[in-house]
Amino acid sequence: MTHQTHPYAGDGSHTGSYYAASANPAPLRAELVGEQEADICVVGAGFSGLSTALHLAEKGYSVTVVEGARIGWGASGRNGGQVVNGLNASLDVIESRYGQDTANFVAGLVMEGGDIIRERVATYDIQCDLKPGNVFAGLTAKHMQELEARWKLWRSYGIDSQDMLSREQMREHANSDLYAGGMIDHKGGHLHPLNLALGEAAAVEKLGGTIYEMSPVTSVDTEAARPVIKTAKGQITAKTLVLCGNAYLGHVVPTLERRVMPVSTQVMATEPLGEAKAHELMPSDACIEDVRYILDYYRMSADNRLLFGGGTVYGGADPKDIKAKLWKNLEKVFPQLKGTKIDYAWSGNFALSFSRVPQMGRIGQNTYFAHGYSGHGVTGSHTFGRILSEAINGDLTRFDTFAKLPWIPFPGGRTFRVPYSVAGSWWYALRDRLGV
Numbered sequence: 001m002t003h004q005t006h007p008y009a010g011d012g013s014h015t016g017s018y019y020a021a022s023a024n025p026a027p028l029r030a031e032l033v034g035e036q037e038a039d040i041c042v043v044g045a046g047f048s049g050l051s052t053a054l055h056l057a058e059k060g061y062s063v064t065v066v067e068g069a070r071i072g073w074g075a076s077g078r079n080g081g082q083v084v085n086g087l088n089a090s091l092d093v094i095e096s097r098y099g100q101d102t103a104n105f106v107a108g109l110v111m112e113g114g115d116i117i118r119e120r121v122a123t124y125d126i127q128c129d130l131k132p133g134n135v136f137a138g139l140t141a142k143h144m145q146e147l148e149a150r151w152k153l154w155r156s157y158g159i160d161s162q163d164m165l166s167r168e169q170m171r172e173h174a175n176s177d178l179y180a181g182g183m184i185d186h187k188g189g190h191l192h193p194l195n196l197a198l199g200e201a202a203a204v205e206k207l208g209g210t211i212y213e214m215s216p217v218t219s220v221d222t223e224a225a226r227p228v229i230k231t232a233k234g235q236i237t238a239k240t241l242v243l244c245g246n247a248y249l250g251h252v253v254p255t256l257e258r259r260v261m262p263v264s265t266q267v268m269a270t271e272p273l274g275e276a277k278a279h280e281l282m283p284s285d286a287c288i289e290d291v292r293y294i295l296d297y298y299r300m301s302a303d304n305r306l307l308f309g310g311g312t313v314y315g316g317a318d319p320k321d322i323k324a325k326l327w328k329n330l331e332k333v334f335p336q337l338k339g340t341k342i343d344y345a346w347s348g349n350f351a352l353s354f355s356r357v358p359q360m361g362r363i364g365q366n367t368y369f370a371h372g373y374s375g376h377g378v379t380g381s382h383t384f385g386r387i388l389s390e391a392i393n394g395d396l397t398r399f400d401t402f403a404k405l406p407w408i409p410f411p412g413g414r415t416f417r418v419p420y421s422v423a424g425s426w427w428y429a430l431r432d433r434l435g436v
Contacts, residue, residue, distance in 0.1 A: 012069040012214045017078050017346040018269035018307065019194040024127060026071065026198045029213040032234040038064040040392065041236045043217055043229060044244035046076035047193075047377060048370050050200040051116070051385020052242050057207035059393055064236060065201075065209065066229065068216035068245075072197030075377055078348035080267060080297045080309045082287045083117060083189040083378055084134055085161075086110045087358065091153055098405060105401050107157035113379025114187050116386060117196070124206075126199030129302040133286025134188020135165070135173045138180050143291050147183045161187040173284045176333050182288075190287035190299045193378065217245075220253050222367040240392055243369040244381075255363060266322045267309035268330075268345035269301065270337065278304035281334055296329050306330070306337070322347060360384055360402040368392065368399075 014020035040056055042049045045067035053063045067073070087094070087110065095103035121130050138144045151162055165173070165182040173184065201211055220243070221228040227241035243253060273281070278300050282288075287299035298308040308330045322345040331338060358380050359372045368388055373380040384402075391399035 012073065014070055014073060014194070015078055015346045015348065016344065017194075017267070018301065018305065018344040019077060019081075019192060021344065022192070022195075022301075022303075024195050024198055026202070029067075029071075029211050032066055032212040032215040032231050032236065034234050036064070036234065036236050038062065038236050038238045040064070040240045040242065041066060041227075041229060041238035042242045042244060043220075044068075044074075045071045045197070045201060045211060045213070046074050046244065047072075047197060047200075047381035048385055048388075049242070049244035050076075050197060050204060051382045052244060052370075052388045053204045053209055053385075054120070054200055054207070055386050055389035056392060057204050057209045059389065061392075063204065063209040064238075065204065065211040066215050066217065066231065066236065067211065067213050070213055071201045071211070072194045075348050076197045076381070077194035078267070078346055079193050079378060080265075080287075080289075081190050081193045081299065081307065081378070082134060082289060082297060083114050083130075083191065084289065085114055085185055085188055085379055087373075087380065090150065091157065102401070102405070104157070105398075107154075107159065109383055109398070111159060111161070111187055112386070113381070113383040114189065116382040117191070117379070118189075120200060120203070120382075121191075121196070124199055124203040126196060126203075128192045128195040128199060130189060130191040130196075131285055131287075132186065132189045133173070133284060134185045134190070135170075135182050135286050135288045136185070137170065137174060137178075137182040137288050137290040139178060139290060139292070140180055144181050146291060147181070151183055161185055171283075173282065173286050174288050174333065175281055175283065178333055179290075184286065188287070192302070217252055220367075222253075222364040225365070227364070227367045239366065241367040242388060242392070243363075243367065244371070244385075253363075253369075264347045264349050265309060266311045266326055266345070266347045267307060268323055268326050268342050270306045270308075271341040271343050273300075273304050273306060273337075273340070275304055278306075281306070281336075296333065298330075298333070305343070306334070306340075308333075358384060358402070359405075360387065360399060362403065 039062040042053045042065045045065050049065055053065050056063050091103055091107055094106050136147055138147050148164060151164055154162060162183055162185045165184055167181050170179045170182045205211060215231040217229050217231055219230045226237050226239060228235055228237050282300050285300055289295055289297035296310040298306060301307055308326055310329055311325050323342050360370045362368050370384040370388055387398045
């Protein structure tokens with residue numbers, strides 16, 4: 001099968017990540033060729049698109065998914081693999097910005113994504129190394145005050161799956177001198193994200209859905225009564241169109257491009273450490289993320305590799321040397337790993353919204369979109385997929401609540417949004433270093 005060259009993914013092969021190297025066997029899907037019609041067309045086979053498609057297929061809808069590269073090629077198949085409940089924007093920020101009713105609404109769904117993932121894995125027997133436990137780590141007394149305030153706030157909304165951790169209790173999760181303590185979310189967890197995406201794609205097809213790969217969308221007509229997407233070799237006219245391209249939609253839909261900015265984050269995987277060393281470093285096998293503005297996040301893989309991520313590059317560019325960028329932080333956490341070999345290092349883009357709140361809405365009458373999870377996409381995308389499916393099925397209750405939230409453009413527009421955000425990140429990183 002001869003494929004076109006992809007505008008951003010080359011031949012569409014997955015990045016040279018640990019996830020790609022350890023992915024479950026999966027078929028290569030055909031390209032979209034010729035003119036076709038569909039009841040529902042979903043653009044993007046990452047978590048948002050797959051979650052939407054699977055929920056709709058379960059409701060009996062005929063669904064066609066069009067993916068520009070391969071299943072999970074973008075952030076969904078190369079992220080840190082952490083099931084982190086909540087949005088990037090905290091509940092108190094949402095309350096102060098949008099009011100108590102909206103905060104109550106968001107608090108009622110922030111745990112939903114993790115529940116959906118666990119249900120998907122069980123229902124469709126998806127082999128993705130799902131493990132429980134997500135720990136937020138504090139490095140300073142100020143961090144611990146912030147975590148305790150978050151714990152109390154979530155409890156006030158009836159969310160009781162979290163417990164505070166002392167310095168010694170923190171060692172049960174990350175055996176490091178770096179931390180002052182932490183907070184564990186027992187309903188968080190971690191998994192192999194690419195294998196989750198591949199499993200969800202197989203579930204969509206099992207229920208009668210169709211998925212095309214290597215079919216980047218070149219144009220979208222959202223004004224027609226029946227929206228039309230075009231690719232290099234084909235087009236689909238749909239009754240309902242759902243755009244889930246997130247950071248990779250590019251300039252195909254200008255009204256959406258202005259809403260988010262691509263940001264790259266990096267991950268690397270050590271050589272296998274062995275069961276004893278892995279247990280010594282991370283006894284509980286939960287995943288960890290610290291609470292700094294530019295944070296570290298890490299976990300053990302099923303074959304006992306330390307997967308360590310962090311750093312941000314606004315605008316989506318890849319750093320020249322990922323290993324050099326991440327190694328110094330890894331060694332601060334686990335100095336006993338000095339000299340350990342790094343087998344894989346990779347980068348990927350997520351879509352950042354200026355408000356740090358995901359966005360959902362409609363263009364014209366029959367085109368829906370969701371994007372901008374701002375680093376919390378593993379859980380958020382699964383929740384938003386369900387909400388999109390509810391809207392398409394006629395229940396607009398939750399969709400309308402998100403669609404009505406005002407979105408804020410990045411200061412400086414497209415030209416200056418990157419330098420503005422870089423300057424802001426420097427400021428917050430300096431605050432982290434100074435402990436203020």
